Amino acid sequence: MFGMLSGAWRYRYFIVSSIQTELRTKFIRSRLGGLWMILNPLAQVMIFAFVLSAVLSAKLQGIDNRYAYAIYLMSGTLGWSLFAEIVNRCLTIFIDNGNILKKLAFPKIALPLVVIGSALVNNLLLLLAIYVIFSLLGHSPGLAMVWLPLLMVVGITLAIGLGLLFGVLNVFLRDVGQVVPVLMQFLYWFTPVVYMVNIIPAQYRDWLVLNPLIPLVTGYQDVLLYNRMPELSGLGTTFLIGLLLSALSLVLFRKASPEMVDQL
Numbered sequence: 001m002f003g004m005l006s007g008a009w010r011y012r013y014f015i016v017s018s019i020q021t022e023l024r025t026k027f028i029r030s031r032l033g034g035l036w037m038i039l040n041p042l043a044q045v046m047i048f049a050f051v052l053s054a055v056l057s058a059k060l061q062g063i064d065n066r067y068a069y070a071i072y073l074m075s076g077t078l079g080w081s082l083f084a085e086i087v088n089r090c091l092t093i094f095i096d097n098g099n100i101l102k103k104l105a106f107p108k109i110a111l112p113l114v115v116i117g118s119a120l121v122n123n124l125l126l127l128l129a130i131y132v133i134f135s136l137l138g139h140s141p142g143l144a145m146v147w148l149p150l151l152m153v154v155g156i157t158l159a160i161g162l163g164l165l166f167g168v169l170n171v172f173l174r175d176v177g178q179v180v181p182v183l184m185q186f187l188y189w190f191t192p193v194v195y196m197v198n199i200i201p202a203q204y205r206d207w208l209v210l211n212p213l214i215p216l217v218t219g220y221q222d223v224l225l226y227n228r229m230p231e232l233s234g235l236g237t238t239f240l241i242g243l244l245l246s247a248l249s250l251v252l253f254r255k256a257s258p259e260m261v262d263q264l
Contacts, residue, residue, distance in 0.1 A: 019117040022114065078123065078126060079151065079213075079216055080193050081126060082156065086116060086163050087166065087180070087184065089119065090167040091163060091170055101260070139225075141224050144222070144223045144229060147230055154238055161241075164253060169252075171263050172263055212242075215234030215235050216238050
């Protein structure tokens with residue numbers, strides 16, 4: 001395990017240059033460039049905000065802003081998008097880079113690290129866009145934003161634990177690549193990104209403890225919408241689950257790594 005991580009450190013310049021190349025390619029090959037990285041989640045937010053705020057007249061308690069629901073949606077979307085991008089890209093990362101793995105000698109663990117770096121840059125751009133929109137809507141996040149780096153670390157840890165686990169399994173069992181997107185859709189609607197936890201009937205709320213994403217997403221909403229410190233005990237549990245999944249996925253990755261190229 002130490003050798004695998006030290007190998008990634010030796011190839012750190014390769015990882016950084018790969019992230020730069022990937023981002024540069026996105027900017028060069030499209031007229032809108034990096035805007036596409038933030039337009040899709042923002043468009044989804046606008047649709048939900050219109051339907052639930054304008055049509056269904058959904059309101060938030062304690063927030064005196066006519067655009068409060070749109071702000072709520074963008075806050076949760078920021079946390080979900082980082083998690084979802086890492087998981088979805090790690091799912092097929094070894095299959096997509098099969099030719100490179102066969103031709104070049106480098107630590108395979110570098111590929112998930114490239115995904116993390118690229119996804120983090122995308123998420124920071126989305127955060128910048130959301131902050132501008134917040135200002136236009138008359139909402140200014142306060143000092144609670146200092147908690148955002150912690151939330152990002154927790155989200156990345158959980159995402160890479162799941163993503164790497166699914167990515168390795170997908171090399172040997174291609175059905176995993178079909179099942180995981182369905183599970184991600186289910187997980188999205190089982191997480192209070194679009195709706196608020198307090199609207200769920202009481203008899204179903206006990207099931208929410210099974211979803212480690214809820215403390216993470218509500219943490220983003222606490223920080224960006226309510227300008228308050230996130231609930232640290234729930235985040236600690238989510239972080240611990242992420243660490244356990246990451247350790248499990250690294251062990252599986254180490255054991256399966258010699259056979260992965262043959263399967264590709």
